[in-house]
Amino acid sequence: MATSSAPGRGRRVTRAWRGPWRRSWHRAGPARGPRCVGDNGGVNSPDPATPPAGARRLDLVADCGDCFGLCCVALPFSRSHDFAANKAAGTPCRNLKDDFRCGIHASLRESGYRGCTVFDCFGAGQKISRVTYGGVSWRERPGTAREMYDVFPVMRQLHELLWYLSDVLDMPRARPVHEAAHRSRTEIEQLTRASAQDLLAADVPAIRAGVNALLLEASELVRARVPGRRADHRGADLVGARLRKADLRGATLRGALLVAADLTGA
Numbered sequence: 352m353a354t355s356s357a358p359g360r361g362r363r364v365t366r367a368w369r370g371p372w373r374r375s376w377h378r379a380g381p382a383r384g385p386r387c388v389g390d391n392g393g394v395n396s397p398d399p400a401t402p403p404a405g406a407r408r409l410d411l412v413a414d415c416g417d418c419f420g421l422c423c424v425a426l427p428f429s430r431s432h433d434f435a436a437n438k439a440a441g442t443p444c445r446n447l448k449d450d451f452r453c454g455i456h457a458s459l460r461e462s463g464y465r466g467c468t469v470f471d472c473f474g475a476g477q478k479i480s481r482v483t484y485g486g487v488s489w490r491e492r493p494g495t496a497r498e499m500y501d502v503f504p505v506m507r508q509l510h511e512l513l514w515y516l517s518d519v520l521d522m523p524r525a526r527p528v529h530e531a532a533h534r535s536r537t538e539i540e541q542l543t544r545a546s547a548q549d550l551l552a553a554d555v556p557a558i559r560a561g562v563n564a565l566l567l568e569a570s571e572l573v574r575a576r577v578p579g580r581r582a583d584h585r586g587a588d589l590v591g592a593r594l595r596k597a598d599l600r601g602a603t604l605r606g607a608l609l610v611a612a613d614l615t616g617a
Contacts, residue, residue, distance in 0.1 A: 408514065410474050411514050413476060417481060419490075419499075420451035421476045423451075427440040431466075434463065435462060446464070453467075472503075475509070482543075482544055483499075499547070505555060510543065512562045513543075522572075570603070581601035582603070585606055590611060591610070594612055594617050
C-alpha cells in the first residue's frame with residue numbers, strides 16, 4: 352500500500368515525500384548530503400518537477416529521525432569487532448528506544464557498535480516508513496512487521512542503484528548514456544513508490560544487471576580521456592599488494608580484492 356489507511360494521514364505524508372527537495376533545496380542546499388558537481392547531462396525530463404543535479408540525491412540521504420528504526424530491527428548482526436552483541440533478524444536492537452531513536456547514538460563506537468556508524472541505507476528506511484507504509488509503524492500495526500522487514504533490503508538496493516545513476520548523470524563525460532541513465536532512474540524511482548507487494552515481487556537482480564551495464568559504459572567513457580596505458584585489474588587478487596605510488600589513473604579495479612593492499616600515494 353502506498354499510503355496509510357488513516358483518513359488524510361497517508362495522503363499528506365505521500366505528497367510531502369514526492370518533492371522534499373522543493374521544501375529543502377533552497378533552504379539547505381546540497382549540504383544535507385554529499386556535494387554533487389556537474390549538470391543533469393542536458394536531459395530534458397518530461398516531468399517539469401525533476402530536481403536539479405544534487406537535489407535528486409536528497410531522497411537518498413538517510414534520515415534516521417524519520418524512520419521506524421528499520422536497520423535496528425530488520426537486519427541481523429553477530430558479536431564481533433563491529434557489534435557488541437548478537438541480534439537476530441526481525442528482533443529490535445536492545446538499544447532501540449520507543450520513539451525509534453538509538454539510546455546510545457552519541458557513543459556507538461565506544462559502546463562496541465562500530466558497524467552501526469558505517470551502515471548506510473541510502474534513505475530506504477524513511478521511504479518505507481513514510482511512503483510504502485504511510486507513516487504507520489510496525490509497532491502500531493504489528494501485522495505488517497515481517498513484510499516491512501522483508502521490503503527493507505529490497506528498497507535499500509533500489510536506492511543504492513539510484514545513487515549510482517545519479518553519479519552517472521553528474522558526469523559530463525558520460526553524456527552519451529545520460530538519456531538511458533535518466534530513463535532507468537525514473538523507472539526505479541517509480542518502483543520505490545509502489546506497494547510492498549510490488550516491491551517484493553520485483554526482479555532486483557535483473558534491475559541491477561541493467562544498471563550495471565550502464566555503469567560500465569559510463570566508466571569507459573569517463574576513463575577514455577585518461578592519458579597513457581590504463582591498467583585492467585578487474586577481479587584481480589591484490590590482497591596485500593604493494594601499490595605504493597602506483598599510477599592507477601584510469602585503471603579498472605572492479606571486483607578487485609584490495610584487503611591490506613598498500614595504496615599510499617597511488
